[in-house]
Amino acid sequence: MYLYLIIYLLAISLLAVILTVYDKNAALKNAWRVKERTLLAVCFLGGAFAMLLTMLCIRHKTRHIKFMLGIPLIILLQIAFFVTALNQSLSISHFSVKTAKIEGQIKLALVADLHSCYYGDEQSGLLKALEAEQPDAILMCGDIFDDHLPPANTITFIEGVSAKYLCYYVSGNHEFWSGQADGFKDLLISYGVKVLEGEADIIGVRGDTIKICGLDDPDTDRYTSRALLYAEQKRLLSASTTRDIFTVLLSHRPERIKELLPQNPDLVLSGHAHGGQWRIPYLFENGLFSPNQGLFPTYTNGEYSFGATILIVSRGLARESIPIPRVFNRPEIVIITLEGSR
Numbered sequence: 001m002y003l004y005l006i007i008y009l010l011a012i013s014l015l016a017v018i019l020t021v022y023d024k025n026a027a028l029k030n031a032w033r034v035k036e037r038t039l040l041a042v043c044f045l046g047g048a049f050a051m052l053l054t055m056l057c058i059r060h061k062t063r064h065i066k067f068m069l070g071i072p073l074i075i076l077l078q079i080a081f082f083v084t085a086l087n088q089s090l091s092i093s094h095f096s097v098k099t100a101k102i103e104g105q106i107k108l109a110l111v112a113d114l115h116s117c118y119y120g121d122e123q124s125g126l127l128k129a130l131e132a133e134q135p136d137a138i139l140m141c142g143d144i145f146d147d148h149l150p151p152a153n154t155i156t157f158i159e160g161v162s163a164k165y166l167c168y169y170v171s172g173n174h175e176f177w178s179g180q181a182d183g184f185k186d187l188l189i190s191y192g193v194k195v196l197e198g199e200a201d202i203i204g205v206r207g208d209t210i211k212i213c214g215l216d217d218p219d220t221d222r223y224t225s226r227a228l229l230y231a232e233q234k235r236l237l238s239a240s241t242t243r244d245i246f247t248v249l250l251s252h253r254p255e256r257i258k259e260l261l262p263q264n265p266d267l268v269l270s271g272h273a274h275g276g277q278w279r280i281p282y283l284f285e286n287g288l289f290s291p292n293q294g295l296f297p298t299y300t301n302g303e304y305s306f307g308a309t310i311l312i313v314s315r316g317l318a319r320e321s322i323p324i325p326r327v328f329n330r331p332e333i334v335i336i337t338l339e340g341s342r
Contacts (some may be wrong), residue, residue, distance in 0.1 A: 004324055009046050016047030017054045024060040040070065048074045084328070088319050090125050091330040092133065095303055095312055096337050097267060101246040102208040103340040108248065109135035109165075110334035112271025113316025115146040115174065116154045117331075123157040126317075126333070130161065133335050136205045138165045140193075141271045141314065142172025142217055142252030145184050146321050155187070162191040166203065169195050170214035172252040172272065173291075176223040196250060198233025200240045208340070213237055213265075214250035237263050246338065254299035254313045255292050261309055267336070268311045273300035275315030278327040287329065301332075312336060 019042060023034040043051055052071045054060070061067045109130055119125035130138065138161050145154050161167055169188050175181045185195045194201055196214030203210060215234065220227040228236070237249070241264050249265035253272045260268055276287010276297055290297035304311040317331045 012042065012046040013050035016042050016051035020051050020054040020060060021058065024058050027060070036066070039067075040074075043071055043074050046078070048078060086325050086327065087330055088326065089330060090119065090129055090317075091332045092129060092335060093302075093314075093332050094335045094337070096339055097310060098339050098341045099246050099266060100341050101244065101266070102210065102338055104206055104208050105340070106137075106205045106208060106210060106338040107133065107135045108269075108336045108338070109133060109138045110141060110269050110271075110312065110314050110336060111138055111144070111317070112141040112252075112269075112314040112334075113143040113172070113274060113318045114140075114154055114157065115143055115316075115318040115321035116149040116151050117146075117317060117319045117321055118153050119157075119317070123153060123160060126157055127160045129333055130165070133333075135165060135335065137203070137212070138167045139212065139248070139250055139269055140167065140169040141250050141269050142170055143174045143271060143316070143318075144169065144172070145175050145178065145180070147174045147178035149321050151184070151187075158188060158191050158193065162193055167191075167193040168201070168212050168214065168250060169193050170197075170250040170252060171216045171220070171227070173217045173219045176217060176219040176225065179223070181220075181223065181225045181227070197227050198236040200237065200247075202245065210246045210248060210338070211242060212248045212250070213240070213263075215252075215260075217252045218256070234259075234263065253292060254311060255290075255297075257299065257304070257306065257309075257311050261306055265309055267338075268309060269314070269334075269336075270299070270311065271314045271316045273297060273313055273316075274318055274322070275326065275329040275332075276300035277322075277324070277329060279329045281328055 019034050026033050048071050145151050175184050188195055197216050200211050200213035216227045218230045221230050247265045249268045251270055254270035273290040276290050278288040286297050286300045289295055290300050299313050301313050301315045314334045315332045
């Protein structure tokens with residue numbers, strides 16, 4: 001994941017060294033000099049440490065306060081940025097949904113876009129986080145497997161959760177891209193995970209009843225598999241609509257929300273958007289880019305309201321499966337608590 005970042009930092013550091021050495025030689029020969037604002041710009045872009053070290057080694061601009069104080073300050077700011085913005089540790093996000101359709105509380109864990117990434121030995125990071133929350137069900141909203149990384153980490157995760165929790169799964173696009181969607185589903189079924197392909201399941205939790213239903217990713221139409229066409233799956237769900245039972249719909253892609261509203265779900269859970277990849281909290285919440293939504297996407301993380309339907313989108317768990325690091329966008333497990341309001 002950090003390969004491109006390392007290559008960039010090496011390149012900008014090399015440029016900083018070249019410019020500093022050139023400027024020193026130019027000063028000795030009264031030749032054309034590199035502008036100070038150009039040197040500082042290269043520092044801001046990531047070459048600060050290399051430039052400061054070069055200046056000290058060749059004794060260039062060591063009497064200039066602008067550089068001897070300014071560059072260390074830039075380095076400190078960059079360290080702070082990398083520590084906070086590039087924090088890839090697991091986070092837990094909580095949402096509460098009130099409904100008159102239940103009396104007590106039901107806790108659901110949304111796990112999306114794992115992409116077979118690593119979360120400690122035996123996936124302990126994920127498993128311990130879920131154990132601390134004690135959900136009544138774990139809902140996996142696609143791209144749990146990856147089309148490039150081997151499935152071992154996902155299988156370890158499934159082994160850990162399926163023995164303790166009621167688990168549901170819908171596919172994502174990467175499972176279909178891998179060409180192994182059917183095999184992955186068979187594996188999940190062998191562990192007792194309920195795979196939803198346009199189907200619904202009604203469960204009881206401490207005297208309350210909810211319905212969990214789900215759709216395959218629309219890429220089911222592009223790849224050969226045993227799954228029904230996406231439109232047929234939606235038709236099956238429409239036929240099973242029950243308005244008096246709280247209904248949770250699992251669907252990988254949040255940008256499809258408006259075509260799902262006729263299903264009359266109370267709650268739609270999605271992933272796929274990876275939080276918009278590069279975010280600025282409170283200012284640029286939806287991030288820079290999302291698959292199928294493009295630049296400046298609309299539905300990437302958090303809660304969105306559509307009348308009687310609520311959409312909650314997970315930022316997902318992908319880390320080493322993506323070529324560029326997430327910025328201000330920690331991977332997450334989402335915990336949704338349904339609270340009765342009767």
